[in-house]
Amino acid sequence: MLLSKSCVYGLRASVFLALHADREYIPISEISEKLKISFHFLTKILQLLTQKGLLVSYRGPHGGVALTRPPKEVIIYDVVNAIDGDEIFTGCILSLPGCGNQTPCPMHESWTLVRNKIRTLFLTTSLADLAKGVKDNNLRLVDIEQLISAPADKV
Amino acid sequence: MLLSKSCVYGLRASVFLALHADREYIPISEISEKLKISFHFLTKILQLLTQKGLLVSYRGPHGGVALTRPPKEVIIYDVVNAIDGDEIFTGCILSLPGCGNQTPCPMHESWTLVRNKIRTLFLTTSLADLAKGVKDNNLRLVDIEQLISAPADKV
DNA sequence: TTAATTTAGGACAAAAGAGTCTTAAATATA
């Protein structure tokens, strides 16, 4: 997988939070139910995002998590970087440790070009962009088969 | 990692074989020593490439492995596809199973564009291209630190 | 024919990723 499972779950949950940015804290249990992600696993991932400063959390009744910044200001680069690190944006294709621009491997130049496309995509896409796609075009964040079995729960 | 370890090792070994395409069968032990890859692990990977038809193998003294086709005709897409499958070329970024063009997620369009860049790079790069880079520009296939400790073994 | 070389194949172990579960701490409300 290009992104780890944790990262994908973290991204989906972040978009969900962006879609509900008008509300107060949102309990992780609600996110996990709506997005069909294991509650405990998602909790761990969101704890990480909280530690990295992307989310704020609040314990107790009416508690939950919320985005620290408006969805427009949160680029998905930050979400990915917080969970998976920046290897996908800066790493190499042949994975030769210790190489650099002075002694690049045969794929360095062409790979760097493509890698920058990936980087740019993640740098220029915000949670608001993704949330807008979901709202405007009636898109979805959960598996289509799960949608079919419970269409009322569409997010 | 974008590509699995197995895939990276398989690619490096393939480029090594391209660099020695004029020779007969090359023992896996030689490849593993020159490229500092575990012999037994590399053997497994090259067995897979042999099963997929990218290499031919021959047992016994003077045996080893060799490319089935001239390096110019082997695109690295095929090597990656043989080892890691085509997920990197066809897979999605949010990993929602069961989605499609009819019901794309918010990142589908932009991601498809970037993904095609990756695909094109791997479709248009041959083992000969990589081997040429190694020969012409004095590049390398092994970790630079390993080079420093044994510069005579440079490949 | 015997010994040496080399790939084939599969069992096994270690490490990392993914996921589950339990307990503790914080908070709100009755």
Place this chain on the structure above:
DNA sequence: TATATTTAAGACTCTTTTGTCCTAAATTAA
């Protein structure tokens, strides 16, 4: 204060990936 709600933290299990090791089969050469 007591109880319910909710995140925090860490132990634990399961699966996949990565890597090691041993034996079998094919081939060459003495």
